[in-house]
Amino acid sequence: MTEAADKTLDLIKTKYPEIEWLFDYSYDMLSVECPTAHIAELLEFLRDDPEAGFTFLTDLCGIHIPGHVNKELGVIYHLHNMQRNERLRVKTFFSIAHPRVHTMTHLWPAANWMERETYDFFGVEFVGHPDLRRILNVDDMDYFPLRKQYPLEDGTRTDKEDEFFGR
């Protein structure tokens, strides 16, 4: 772990000592897992605090991990501090039964479409989003296609069973 990543982690830990932080440093990036209730607060702090200075939202996307009980769905934020050239990944996971997370559109207007995309593919409801509609798929689609229960190919076919190769 680099010195800068250490500092960022310390900053987060001192700001929110009551939360038990799960973190990981791999492939040149620190990633921190944050409880869903605190995500808006944390990202606002990271953006506005002069020492943190993660003012640029690089990316926002969803993920579905069926094996994570009660934490099946997640939203992943990639932040960038351009002055120090430091990147940070913040993750938050929640149950697929109540996929609700606070919006980031009040912090970054760029989050608008990225959240709509995440809603479109994973069905994550962003609380407070000004215009939460589907964006890439058709409006009357009734499922969220990037969730893992929807296989890419027709599930009723038996001639292409992958017994030996692949999952």
Add this chain to the structure above:
Amino acid sequence: MSVDKWQNFSPDPTEEFDSIQGTLATLNLGPTHPATHGIFQNVLKMDGEKIYHSEQTIGYIHRAFEKLAERRPFNQITPITDRMNYCSAPINNIGWVLAVEKLAGIKTTKRIDYMRVIIMELARISDHLICNSIIGADTGALTGFTYIFQMRELIYELYEEVCGSRLTTNISRIGGFERDFTPEFHRKLKIWIDKFPTWHSELAILLERNRIFMDRTMYVGAITGPRALAYGFTGPNLRAAGVDYDVRVFSPYSSYEDFDFSIPVGQNGDTYDRFMVRQEEMLQSFQIIKQAYANLPEGSHHVDVPGYYLPEKEEVYRSMEALIWHFKIVMGETPIPKGEVYSAVEGGNGELGFYLVSDGGRTPYRLHFRRPCFIFYQAFPEMIKGGMLSDAILTMSSMNVIAGELDA
């Protein structure tokens, strides 16, 4: 780049809008309009020529690349990335390959890096050429657009020498290139290096100080630097607004730190600045190509990673080991580490990121493309509000919104 009032400023599209809404005309710009160069729909509310409000609809050519990628072995995802920004497909290919190499921990040699830099900078030039000549075509100067295609044609012939195809290139492999630069490639690249400055200056003479062109583009579709950052702008559009962020310099990949080049920035973030930033970037890319070509080291065009790089066909027929590796690669049976990687390259119009989550299986567990177009196209209604319809067309072409990348 500090956080100031601009970041919290959110324009209200209904401001002074409700009272006159009944008197406004609705105009559908798109989905298939020849002036938008791609499938984009904008529903405009207009008073005469003035735009009061616009609403975008996207997704007309959505092909579910992220879902497709979850079933394909790593090698087979490269052709998907071609179809994103098809004006600079090699950058997408190499960007993806670099992400996999980062995950698998493959170190490439200087020769491969320099070869990739040459290809990527050629792609950047062909991307910017199209964008800039289309700005010219939209202002009425069709000459530049038709004339410039001979320059792009030669770049496409260079791709053809390396990979056999022109538009959707599939040009790189994990661990290097499919084949080395051929003698014909060297001959054509020398011709190209010889001719490019003349061709570029012809385009520059035609447009850069042209009174009509300047009147049409200056102060049109402007955006401030802080606002552009809040909207997630990257690439030439951000640099035109005065922020010198370039992935090639901030986090050098593929040995970009070896080359001497500068990053042009604009001032006003308007259409003219975006045009000029791209013009200068082409010259900078040309300098990089010259340096990389002059210092191209000798050696192999791929590194020794039998688990990822397909062996020569003759080897497959002759040697047992090559046959085994060939089989394993084609069936996607090479072990790959578990982990999460975010790898970014400077694409034709911004930071092209690949967020790759691997669970050690034959395919990515999750792959997300950070497509610069998708993110900065959100700012379009704000940039054209209060302007003329003809300016909106120019703003869109100068932002270089590529439908394939927008919809993925």
